[in-house]
Amino acid sequence: MENLANWTDDIPLCKNAGIGSANNEIYRKDGKRLEMHPMQDRYFHFSQEDLQLSTYGLFDGFGGPGCADFAMKRMPVDLLLGQLSANSTDEAVKDTLRQAFLNVERDYIESITESITSHMVMKFDTSVRSSNDPKLRRLESILAVGTSATVVVTVNQKLFVANVGDSPAVICQLMPNGRVRALQLSCDHTLGNEDEVLRLAQVGLNQSDHLRLVQPGYTRCLGCHRVKGGYKDVPELSCARDEPVLAEPEVQGGIPLDPSYQFLLIFSRSITDCLSQVVSTETGDILSELCRITADQFTENTTLTGVAQSVVDKIVRMHREQCETRTDSLTSCTSREDMSLLVRNFNAKLSLGRRKKVSQDLIMSIATPSQDLLMTAHNETIVSNPPRHRPTRSSTTTESSDVAVKVRDLPVDENGRIKPYVDFSHFNREFANYKARNTLIPPLNGGTES
Structure with a gap:
């Protein structure tokens, strides 16, 4: 057989x-x-x-x-x-x-x-x-x-x-x-x-x-x-x-x-x-x-x-x-x-409702974002920290209840690594100012502030 x-x-x-x-x-x-x-x-x-x-x-x-x-x-x-x-x-x-x-x-x-x-x-x-x-x-x-x-x-x-x-x-x-x-x-x-x-x-x-x-x-x-x-x-x-x-x-x-x-x-x-x-x-x-x-x-x-x-x-x-x-004794x-x-x-339509609904929710969160959810990179808006009740994936495919949101293709260097796309210049500038005022770094080894 x-x-x-x-x-x-x-x-x-x-x-x-x-x-x-x-x-x-x-x-x-x-x-x-x-x-x-x-x-x-x-x-x-x-x-x-x-x-x-x-x-x-x-x-x-x-x-x-x-x-x-x-x-x-x-x-x-x-x-x-x-x-x-x-x-x-x-x-x-x-x-x-x-x-x-x-x-x-x-x-x-x-x-x-x-x-x-x-x-x-x-x-x-x-x-x-x-x-x-x-x-x-x-x-x-x-x-x-x-x-x-x-x-x-x-x-x-x-x-x-x-x-x-x-x-x-x-x-x-x-x-x-x-x-x-x-x-x-x-x-x-x-x-x-x-x-x-x-x-x-x-x-x-x-x-x-x-x-x-x-x-x-x-x-x-x-x-x-x-x-x-x-x-x-x-x-x-x-x-x-x-x-x-x-x-x-x-x-x-x-x-x-x-x-x-x-x-x-x-x-x-x-x-x-x-x-x-x-x-x-x-x-x-x-x-x-x-x-x-x-x-x-x-x-x-x-x-x-x-x-x-x-x-x-x-x-x-x-x-x-x-x-x-049942309370009767039927065997x-x-x-x-x-x-x-x-x-x-043949002609029946399978459901796409759940996938569509979650996708719409994510689209709305991008269309009307709160300030702490977004960051700007090269004039394009992407979700940085999505709400916990809205699971996302970095993939462009959809599996089970996971929903993918395609934002754009990120550039990579000659080693296949994603190039830096977040501007830390403001952070670096403020960090330097705090350090200059000796208010950021605590004294080491119990010594006095320099």
Whole structure:
């Protein structure tokens, strides 16, 4: 897998995208942080401007990070190494996306073939007398590792979405009345999807409750060989006539990028799960609320990573506070899963307010200075001792809350040192006068004044 990652090392990251994330957490009464498992989410965002091609992926792993990590490294290889270009037709893009999912699935199953074989041998080994055998349980856990996957491609000003599982892709659209509307572009492959329930019935699973016993309840995903090639060993699925859980994605597109589209969100389901527990949706749905929160963060952040991370942090804080103040015994509010949010900006404006405000304050302090703040050099006024609440730098760049004020380029000598630019003649003259009057320098060694 390291070789796969190396193949995409030279592909530029998309500068119009940012990522925010938070590890899973169990809420403890003592306030200490406790994780249920290592972070299982993965993501990527690449852009090839010469091909008018960008691609984004988010993988919400379950049972372990192995499959999500594999997909994160393998998927771009099937999308960004010449398979797509600005001349690709809509059908060609959709076929490429569909094949990329199937290739990742095939290669991942091949990567765990040894575990699959060992599991089959142990199942028929009469010396293994218990299903609780440590080695057998470890192999079964490997076969249960999988991930949901949502991949978005923008090519030639059109957008395509392919997904399995339930990690949503949502476009936030600015309406003429100023409101933000959420348009979900992905499909949820769970038992809440009537089309998926009908498909399961066609393979012999007439009772959809059978699949509820197979966590996390996806009807499509990557990996999780246990409910695919090994489904006959699962009592709840053994009556199926064919593999009940698929890796083939549903693909939407091409969707023309409308000027009203503000930004795209791809995120793990835990974000909306937590948001639904803490936000009243009397005036709209959860996805619209998430878009509103994200739009608010655009007005407060100067980077897309800052926007994405601020949204995640806000939802985490709201959920934790809600759970800490609840008096009921609902177990659904004692923890939260991994959260990941990818924001791809189209037309939303990032905030420049804080930087602009501080810069204006400094400009005003120069325009109307007090006498003790200024000194004159070569007929140019510069800040010598700025107020403590207005931090300045000698650089002409702006970083974080530091503000730079460019005054002028100071001349340097042949050694690169700044030439003297403060006139000390008045000080030297007054110093000489005081010395002449013997009032400045005290007697030395206890002697008398001379």
